[in-house]
Amino acid sequence: MKLIDNWKQAWKLKSVQVGAISAFFYIFMYAAFELLWQFGTYFPQLWAVVPEEIKQLLPHSWVAWLGFLSSVLGIFARLRAQPELHEVNQFVTVTAGHSNKDPGAVNGKFKEAELVSQFRNAVAYYLREAGIQYKTDGAGTLNQDLNSAIKLIKGSSVAVEFHMNAAASKQANGIETIALPKDKKLAQELSKAVADVFGSRLRGDNGWIDQSQSARGKLGFISNGGLIVELGFISNEAELAQFNAKYWTAAKAVAMILIKYSK
Ligand SMILES: [Zn+2]
Structure with a gap:
């Protein structure tokens, strides 16, 4: 994969900043779900106190993974060189x-x-x-x-x-x-x-x-x-x-x- 010329300056690009924040957000969500899940296995009594709405979210931890992956792919898509866009220029x-x-x-x-x-x-x-x-x-x-x-x-x-x-x-x-x-x-x-x-x-x-x-x-x-x-x-x-x-x-x-x- 060939990157854009100024990829080292990529952190200055708004789309890369947003992508990075969103990737961190999703990985944090995933970690939070995992922790809760472990918590539930080891402390069944306490697990019963966890509100039902939070438990409902748990099987959806793959959503957090997908979000994370799409954020990272978004960053790479922005950084990939697209020479065909420059030929008209x-x-x-x-x-x-x-x-x-x-x-x-x-x-x-x-x-x-x-x-x-x-x-x-x-x-x-x-x-x-x-x-x-x-x-x-x-x-x-x-x-x-x-x-x-x-x-x-x-x-x-x-x-x-x-x-x-x-x-x-x-x-x-x-x-x-x-x-x-x-x-x-x-x-x-x-x-x-x-x-x-x-x-x-x-x-x-x-x-x-x-x-x-x-x-x-x-x-x-x-x-x-x-x-x-x-x-x-x-x-x-x-x-x-x-x-x-x-x-x-x-x-x-x-x-x-x-x-x-x-x-
Ligand atoms: Zn002359």
Whole structure:
């Protein structure tokens, strides 16, 4: 029998406390019946004085045993792990590209790693509001590295990392989501949600880029089952301005898609 993870803390559970009290109550009842029974055998004269109602109870000492057993079984039932109950309770992973040590692309005072951390925080905010379980590679300004982000993918119903593109040409623009072919539809939905808010165009196949077609080649986050959303070009002044003005709205749109997808 596999027990729940925190079974050592079980005494804190109300159902376990009630079960234990009830088990003690029944075992006490049983002991009391037994004592009376012995008493009756050894002191027949005194036994005659015992009220009839109490004697009536005696053959029912098995009731006390049953009560005791059911209390103990109840405690075990509460402590038994039921993984099937948790499968419906999966989590969403949202992470920010790059890290506190690696700023990613930079345009003036704006660093990709910082902008996408803000975006991750905003998406996490809306997931939390909706009561969705989620994991992130940090909160606030914390942005853990790629290895930490990849570790969060396993077990999540969907995992998304946010980046911003950069190009030598300041004209380069648009939104894209790099993902495995199995996630093509979700990738297109995510790109469209962001593009609609920022007023940007879609890159690739309606916003989806197959990782085999990506200029960066194989990406660890995607090979492990995640999706990378490129939230526009940090090198494009207009797209950068759109991001700074409207990223909360875009994050809400992204969160709505992830919530829908995770259900
Ligand atoms: Zn990046």
